[in-house]
Amino acid sequence: MTFDITRPAAFDNRVTRDLGVEIPIVQAPMGWIARSRLASAMSATGACGIIETSSGELDAVKDEIRKMRDLTDKPFGVNIAQAFVRDPAIAEFVIDQGVKFVTTSAGSPTKYTGVLKAAGLTVYHVVPTLTAALKAVDAGVDGLVVEGGEGGGFKSPTPVATMVLLPLIRSKVDVPIIAAGGITDGPTMAAAFALGAEGVQMGTRMVSAAESPVHNNWKQAIIEARETDTLFLNQRHSPALRALRTEKTEALVDVEHNVFGDFGNALDLYFGGDMNAAIALSGQVAGRIESIESVADIVAETVRGFAETVARLQG
The missing domain is CATH 3.20.20.70 (Aldolase class I)
Known part of the structure; x- marks a missing residue:
């Protein structure tokens, strides 16, 4: 049809x-x-x-x-x-x-x-x-x-x-x-x-x-991301997390402990625009998004x- x-x-x-x-x-x-x-x-x-x-x-x-x-x-x-x-x-x-x-x-x-x-x-x-x-x-x-x-x-x-x-x-x-x-x-x-x-x-x-409602810094980070710019965190625990590659998330890649304790201040990220204040969750499809x-x-x-x-x- x-x-x-x-x-x-x-x-x-x-x-x-x-x-x-x-x-x-x-x-x-x-x-x-x-x-x-x-x-x-x-x-x-x-x-x-x-x-x-x-x-x-x-x-x-x-x-x-x-x-x-x-x-x-x-x-x-x-x-x-x-x-x-x-x-x-x-x-x-x-x-x-x-x-x-x-x-x-x-x-x-x-x-x-x-x-x-x-x-x-x-x-x-x-x-x-x-x-x-x-x-x-x-x-x-x-x-x-x-x-x-x-x-x-x-x-x-x-x-x-x-x-x-x-x-x-x-x-x-x-x-x-x-x-x-x-x-x-x-x-x-x-x-x-x-x-x-x-x-x-x-x-x-x-x-x-x-x-x-998120800060424009996060939106711009998605738009600028490549298809390889997400990281898979917390694999030794549950749930795991997929997030944008930032200084903060790169530092959490190989840690043994549960990274939820290191999640950070979500509101400073979400609404303050500090991309290293918390874990910026994102899918791999960020690499295909080109505009707001x-x-x-x-x-x-x-x-x-x-x-x-x-x-x-x-x-």
Whole structure:
């Protein structure tokens, strides 16, 4: 079937139906970054913005979820990052806010899936391995976010690239999949669909977006990065981290101890622009990002590039 981006239902699949969106592109739930300013801009395009909890600042996060109602009437989601959420009532709060889509990560898929689904929410769990994917499906999740090791942020200490992980999991499960790791434009989205995904998630691309709240120094570091300018840290512990190459991260490459103790002052990095104040998380795809663009332009260019790639493959 020919893909026609002029049709409103061009992306009609299980992910768009589960999330209630028009475009199956999800903005990653990055700590301190994935808040109402960025998430509402994403949802306004017809794609899906996500509010984070991995910062651990639950009072602030709750305010950000409330703000979304004033900023957009479009669907959005919330990520519950279990390793960083200390309040077990977070699920009830999300339910009470009328949120319909939740991703769970950094913990067992059995912890919140039951209570969220009982309240009528759709739950996708983030997985870095086939074993984790099978466990999540057994726990009753509605879908998976399959996260390749080239992506930025918290990772499995034994990373598997999206090109290998995505088709492997697709061959073993029948739930809808959102692909993450290495996704930045239409061709990479089309590649993910060819490997079995029905949606994609963008992280690093959204850190560099105009609506991203991070300091311009970080955005410029992404734009100037080469494809070799990320480092994989904390491999002897869990989770590992993929981050931009800086003086700080280069000093942490071969350490034996858990580098979370050396993470640094995140706010000085995120909002103060000191690139060595903390670990600047980033995916390898930083090497392909060349400009700061609005979320609307990123989504529109991705959809257009997806359509052009599909048309080219159709001959």
